Amino acid sequence: MAKVKKAYFCKECGNEAPKWFGQCPACGAWGSCSEEVVSRSSGESSLRHDGGAKPRRVADIEEADQQRIQLCSAEVNRVLGGGLVKGSMVLLGGEPGIGKSTLSLQLALSTMNVKTLYVSGEESASQIKMRAARLGATNEECYIYPETLLENILGQIEAMQPDLVVIDSVQTIYSETIESSAGSVSQIRECAARLLKVAKEKNISVLIIGHITKDGAIAGPKILEHIVDVVLSFEGDNNNVYRILRGIKNRFGATFEIGVFEMKDEGLGEVENPSEILLSHFDEPLSGVGVGAAVDGIRPYLIEVQALVSNAAYGTPQRSATGYDYRRLNMLLAVLEKRVGMKMFQKDVFLNFAGGFKVQDTGLDLAVVGAVISSYFDRAIGEGVCMAGEIGLSGEVRPAPRTEQRIAEAARLGFKRVIVSGYLAGRGVKIPKGVEVVYINTVSELPKAMF
Numbered sequence: 001m002a003k004v005k006k007a008y009f010c011k012e013c014g015n016e017a018p019k020w021f022g023q024c025p026a027c028g029a030w031g032s033c034s035e036e037v038v039s040r041s042s043g044e045s046s047l048r049h050d051g052g053a054k055p056r057r058v059a060d061i062e063e064a065d066q067q068r069i070q071l072c073s074a075e076v077n078r079v080l081g082g083g084l085v086k087g088s089m090v091l092l093g094g095e096p097g098i099g100k101s102t103l104s105l106q107l108a109l110s111t112m113n114v115k116t117l118y119v120s121g122e123e124s125a126s127q128i129k130m131r132a133a134r135l136g137a138t139n140e141e142c143y144i145y146p147e148t149l150l151e152n153i154l155g156q157i158e159a160m161q162p163d164l165v166v167i168d169s170v171q172t173i174y175s176e177t178i179e180s181s182a183g184s185v186s187q188i189r190e191c192a193a194r195l196l197k198v199a200k201e202k203n204i205s206v207l208i209i210g211h212i213t214k215d216g217a218i219a220g221p222k223i224l225e226h227i228v229d230v231v232l233s234f235e236g237d238n239n240n241v242y243r244i245l246r247g248i249k250n251r252f253g254a255t256f257e258i259g260v261f262e263m264k265d266e267g268l269g270e271v272e273n274p275s276e277i278l279l280s281h282f283d284e285p286l287s288g289v290g291v292g293a294a295v296d297g298i299r300p301y302l303i304e305v306q307a308l309v310s311n312a313a314y315g316t317p318q319r320s321a322t323g324y325d326y327r328r329l330n331m332l333l334a335v336l337e338k339r340v341g342m343k344m345f346q347k348d349v350f351l352n353f354a355g356g357f358k359v360q361d362t363g364l365d366l367a368v369v370g371a372v373i374s375s376y377f378d379r380a381i382g383e384g385v386c387m388a389g390e391i392g393l394s395g396e397v398r399p400a401p402r403t404e405q406r407i408a409e410a411a412r413l414g415f416k417r418v419i420v421s422g423y424l425a426g427r428g429v430k431i432p433k434g435v436e437v438v439y440i441n442t443v444s445e446l447p448k449a450m451f
Contacts, residue, residue, distance in 0.1 A: 009034050009185040012213070014221025016185075036180040069163065069205060072110035075261060075270045076103075078299075079232060079245050081253015084164070087203040088252065089196050091170075091225065093210045093218040094234030099243055099261075099268055100209050102131070103234065104166050106267050107207075109137035116141060117162040121148040121172030121182075135267040148182065150175040150191050157198055167195065169209040171219060188220035196227055225249065236263075240356040242277065243268065247297070257297035275302040275413055278355045285383055288375030290450075291415070292367025293388040293406035294359055300402065300409040302386065304354035305364065307371035309347050317345060323353035324368070325360065332369055332391060339395030340444050342376060363400025365391040366419060369443060370450055381450045386410040387419045395443045397421045404430050411435045419449050 008017045011034050015026035023030050068083030077083050084090065094100045101122070108116045109132055116139065120128055125144050132138075143160065147153055150173050157165060167173060173191045174182035181187070192208070199206045208228075211219045218225060225231050229251045236243035245259040260271040271277060279291065279302055290305045312318070321329045329351055337344045349372060353359055366389035374381050388406045390398040399421040400406065407418050411432035420429075422441035431437050438449045 007036055007186075009036055009221075011185070014185045014189075014223065034184065036184055036186050069111070069114055071107050072112075073107060073259070073270060074272075075245065075259030076107065079247045079250075079257045079259045080230065081247075081250055081257070084205050084207075085229070085252045086163075086205055087199055088229040089199050089206045089208070089227070090230040090232060091208055091210055091218065091228040092232045092234060093212050095212065095236075098234050098236055099263060100234055101168055102135070103245075103261075103268055104168060104207060104209060105131060106135055106137065108142050108164070108166055109135060109139045111164075112139060112141075114139075114141060114164055115143075115160070115162045116164045116166065117143050117145055117156060117160055118166045118168070119145050119147055119153055119156075119173075120168050121146070122168060134265070137267075148172050148174060150194060154194065154198060157202070157204065161202070162204060165195075165199075165204055165206045167206065167208040169211060170224070171211050183219075185221050189223055192224050192227060235358065236356070242271070242355055242357075244357070254297055258299060274299075275409065278303040278353075278357065279413070280304055280354060285380035287378045287380045288371055290367045290371035290374060290381055291386045292364040292370075293386050293400075293410050293418070294361045294364050295400070295402045295406060296359075296361065298402070298405075300405040302409060302413060302415075303357060303359065303364070303367075305367045305371040306352045306354065307368070307375045308350040309372060309375040312346055312348050318348040318350075320349070321351040323356065323358045324351055324364075328362075328365075329368070331393070332365060333372070335391060335393060335395055335443060336369060336372065339442070340373075342373075347376070361400075362390045363388050363403075363406070365389060366397065366400075366446065370419075370446060373447055374450070377447075379451055382417065384414070384416040385419065385450060386415040386417070387450075389419070389421045389440075391443055397423075397440050397443060397446075399423050407435065407437065408432060419446070 008020055010024040011032040012029040013027040015024055021033050024032055067086045070083045071077055092100055108118045125146050128144050145156055170188060171183040174187050175190050178186050178190050195206055213219050231249040233246045233248050241263045243261040247255050247257045260274045261268040262271050288307045291302055292305050294301055294303050319330060333344045336342045366387040370387050388400045388403060390400055392398055403420055403424060410418050417436045419438045422439040425439040440446060440449050
């Protein structure tokens, strides 16, 4: 007979405790305690196991190439590291309404010669048909299965033997062996573990969609992100048409690779050249506008940095940054005040990135400072000037990672002058024909190089 045990879980981090708590001892969240009933079979466990795998030496294990499924989207294949590995488990998270279901259904309908089981716990079959008609893609090997009971889903997987299984979403799936509601910590942990076991045993790729909390973290226990092979984050603003698919974790490829999409009436379209959408074209140069060469993963792109510097009206200056680290902006402004002599304590500073992108690349420090200097003196930066470099607290300009790729991307888009760190001078950096590379060692040399 099954033994019933009560446990208390934190809704935010999944921490388990034997008794009720007001504040989670692990993450410090208040009011996040949830009581759940967990069923566990009784009986003594045996330490002797006759079956199972045998331990082998590393030298005796044969190295085999991972077979990958080439999906219909080149952007998704890039983020995954060259395609979807067979037998892998991928977790896709993002804000509500960002396009997770649209992207997953688009992959299922447009990837030919791949038998796909699309399990929906949020929409009926007729509702999915409406979405599929809008996308305009058809795949004879795509099967729609509205179901939330895990045992039924596993039975269909056993009967169909698909190549790809899409679960939308893991928070709506529940198992009969766990006596708690769908979306609870124990249900998510159990469902994910059993789906992972099926994926590895049957060599079936599984794509699960996960909701996120108000803080931006994937809802459920942290173990969900640990057991999957790949974690993808779908980012973007609901008021903006562009979406970014970012790799957070990837056991079969590089992390922090990005794919850029554009939301259209007929679904998500790929953006092969992000630099074109991140650069504005003006009839004449404007002050406070600089162009920086950024790199995300191994992908270089140019982005427009916009800065506005004005007199502080109420004594205490305002600092606002959209898509950029607010603390790093304050650090760069302090460097300008200390090393260049600019009176930033009397100025309001507002920073923005074109396209609504969120950028964490320190190689854009030079472009941010250049845009601030341009707005401070109300002078436009020279036409065709691009910047790439990191700024230290002493005002030195350090080389940005993958500077050669940044210079090559700037040359491809017609920029004739690239400002980089003087540390790279004489180190064999390949410079494209027709491009002038200006080397500076300190931030005080930047105004002369820009203007």
